[in-house]
Amino acid sequence: MTDSSDLINLSISEAAxxxxxxxxxxxxxxxxxxxxxxxxxxxxxxxxxxxxxAALAQAEAADQEIAAGNxxxxxxxxxxxxxxxxxxxxxxxECGSKAMEGFLPDFDATVVRKLDEAGAVMIGKTMPHEFxxxxxxxxxxxxxxxxxxxxxxxxxxxxxxxxxxxxxxLGTDTGGSIRIPAxxxxxxxxxxxxxxxxxxxxxxxxxxLDHVGPMTRTVxxxxxxxxxxxxxxxxxxxxxRQKVPDYSAAIDEGVHxxxxxxxxxxxxxxxxxxxxxxxAEAVISELADMGAEIIEISLPExxxxxxxxxxxxxxxxxxxHRQRLREKGDLYDPATRxxxxxxxxxxxxxxVTGLRARERYRSAMKALFRGQKLDALISPTMPLPAPxxxxxxxxxxxxxxxxxxMVSIIHHTFSANLGxxxxxxxxxxxxxxxxxxGYQLMGRPFDEATLFRIAYxxxxxxxxxxxxxxxxxxxx
Amino acid sequence: xxxxxxxxxxxxxxxxxxLLAELFGVDLGSxxxxxxxxxxxxxxxxxxxxxxxxxxDFPPILRMDAGWYD
Numbered sequence: 001m002t003d004s005s006d007l008i009n010l011s012i013s014e015a016a017x018x019x020x021x022x023x024x025x026x027x028x029x030x031x032x033x034x035x036x037x038x039x040x041x042x043x044x045x046x047x048x049x050x051x052x053x054a055a056l057a058q059a060e061a062a063d064q065e066i067a068a069g070n071x072x073x074x075x076x077x078x079x080x081x082x083x084x085x086x087x088x089x090x091x092x093x094e095c096g097s098k099a100m101e102g103f104l105p106d107f108d109a110t111v112v113r114k115l116d117e118a119g120a121v122m123i124g125k126t127m128p129h130e131f132x133x134x135x136x137x138x139x140x141x142x143x144x145x146x147x148x149x150x151x152x153x154x155x156x157x158x159x160x161x162x163x164x165x166x167x168x169x170l171g172t173d174t175g176g177s178i179r180i181p182a183x184x185x186x187x188x189x190x191x192x193x194x195x196x197x198x199x200x201x202x203x204x205x206x207x208x209l210d211h212v213g214p215m216t217r218t219v220x221x222x223x224x225x226x227x228x229x230x231x232x233x234x235x236x237x238x239x240x241r242q243k244v245p246d247y248s249a250a251i252d253e254g255v256h257x258x259x260x261x262x263x264x265x266x267x268x269x270x271x272x273x274x275x276x277x278x279x280a281e282a283v284i285s286e287l288a289d290m291g292a293e294i295i296e297i298s299l300p301e302x303x304x305x306x307x308x309x310x311x312x313x314x315x316x317x318x319x320x321h322r323q324r325l326r327e328k329g330d331l332y333d334p335a336t337r338x339x340x341x342x343x344x345x346x347x348x349x350x351x352v353t354g355l356r357a358r359e360r361y362r363s364a365m366k367a368l369f370r371g372q373k374l375d376a377l378i379s380p381t382m383p384l385p386a387p388x389x390x391x392x393x394x395x396x397x398x399x400x401x402x403x404x405x406m407v408s409i410i411h412h413t414f415s416a417n418l419g420x421x422x423x424x425x426x427x428x429x430x431x432x433x434x435x436x437x438g439y440q441l442m443g444r445p446f447d448e449a450t451l452f453r454i455a456y457x458x459x460x461x462x463x464x465x466x467x468x469x470x471x472x473x474x475x476x
Numbered sequence: 477x478x479x480x481x482x483x484x485x486x487x488x489x490x491x492x493x494x495l496l497a498e499l500f501g502v503d504l505g506s507x508x509x510x511x512x513x514x515x516x517x518x519x520x521x522x523x524x525x526x527x528x529x530x531x532x533d534f535p536p537i538l539r540m541d542a543g544w545y546d
Contacts, residue, residue: 208537300529301529303525304525304526304528304529307522307523307525307526308526310519310522311522311523311526314519326501326503329503338508338511338512338515341497341502341504341508341512342512342515342516342519344497344500344502345493345496345497345500345502345512345516346519346520350520350523352536353523353526353527353531354526355536355537355538356526356531356534356535356536356537357526357529357531357534358536358537359534359535359536359537360529360530360531360534362537363534
């Protein structure tokens with residue numbers, strides 16, 4: 001297996017098998033990925049930095065270990081991207097901000113250390129929205145439509161995985177920043193349970209809402225990455241002590257007998273366009289055909305989730321940035337700076353009310369899952385496909401619902417951050433204009449395994465996840 | 477960025493924002509004031525959406541692990 005286009009199109013599990021059998025080497029995978037980066041970056045700009053020499057050295061070391069019979073597991077020798085708000089020792093971590101230009105961490109974030117221990121090759125730092133806030137416009141472009149919103153704030157991670165310039169990537173998610181770019185880029189993104197994956201060494205946006213998680217091309221790959229990064233970390237006081245299962249072990253056991261809830265009033269509200277509605281209904285039908293029971297539910301507390309999340313997030317983000325904003329405010333993007341300043345003017349009483357609303361939501365969700373014996377909730381990941389960048393903050397013209405596309409985009413993803421429940425986005429079709437559509441599963445705390453089972457069962461019935469962006473990056 | 481869906485007619489003026497900002501030590505240029513006043517007029521009433529729900533029995537989520545770790 002020597003053709004580089006064959007190599008970059010392998011999933012992580014396929015590449016791992018090719019490494020195990022000697023059909024390829026980590027060096028070949030890494031060189032093919034670096035070649036792909038050179039071909040795609042002038043157009044999509046998914047990376048903030050690519051430490052090429054270090055990546056090649058990691059690959060050579062991986063090959064030596066594997067050849068010596070010391071393979072560490074399925075990520076050993078696989079090129080992985082890291083969102084550039086995650087500390088990487090000796091490699092610039094600039095958070096998409098001039099205020100962090102040249103910053104070289106002197107330690108690895110725990111997730112980076114865990115990937116290193118699993119033998120992964122760090123292929124590069126992927127471009128985020130500035131400090132993951134999601135309000136500026138990073139240079140990254142979508143290969144699905146260059147003028148459309150590429151997703152965020154794990155922007156570069158989503159684009160790198162979809163254009164095959166990484167086999168997988170780490171993202172972070174405070175209100176949907178893994179799942180939204182996953183949906184927009186036709187890939188799989190998981191926001192794990194709060195505390196499941198260490199946030200130590202990750203620049204915070206909002207301490208109580210931030211999550212780190214994997215972004216991949218397949219559901220199985222996502223489970224393999226979570227296997228590598230999950231687990232208790234004494235350096236992160238919010239890290240959970242729950243036992244970590246093997247997320248790939250029961251992934252193919254199907255959905256027969258599972259109870260999957262849907263709140264149509266909230267997740268299929270008038271802001272959902274017909275193509276998305278149809279794609280979501282098709283997933284539901286497919287799961288029902290495979291033996292899942294679809295349960296109609298209603299949770300009034302969904303209605304308070306956007307305002308609650310914004311209130312909590314803005315206050316926490318502004319508290320974190322308060323000092324740096326005073327020292328380097330002129331180096332922030334104007335949109336980020338203005339939003340951070342606004343957060344300082346939100347009363348503390350609003351913040352505490354937000355935390356109370358959050359508890360009401362969490363209690364209601366717990367009662368719902370237990371009362372209805374639910375395994376998961378399902379929804380579209382976003383009510384609409386990626387909007388044009390020029391339309392992002394203008395009132396929607398396709399329907400009169402008083403929302404901008406940016407506000408609509410995050411309508412379905414917020415609640416999982418408030419409750420800390422795991423939530424996964426995976427591909428489920430395309431609009432008539434050829435833009436990807438994703439669906440979202442939200443589960444019980446620390447039960448990511450069930451989400452993987454459902455998503456894997458659906459993925460096996462379709463080929464959505466194999467389709468690639470139409471942009472021509474030139475001949476291989 | 478804000479998420480105000482409330483129909484409140486709150487109309488915060490730029491000079492009110494300037495006063496608040498001065499009290500809170502936020503350095504605002506005159507160019508920022510009108511935009512922030514509009515954004516706050518949209519954001520602050522969103523608390524009403526939360527208060528429409530009965531929060532009487534719900535203390536704020538505050539979780540701290542008091543363990544001492546190396």
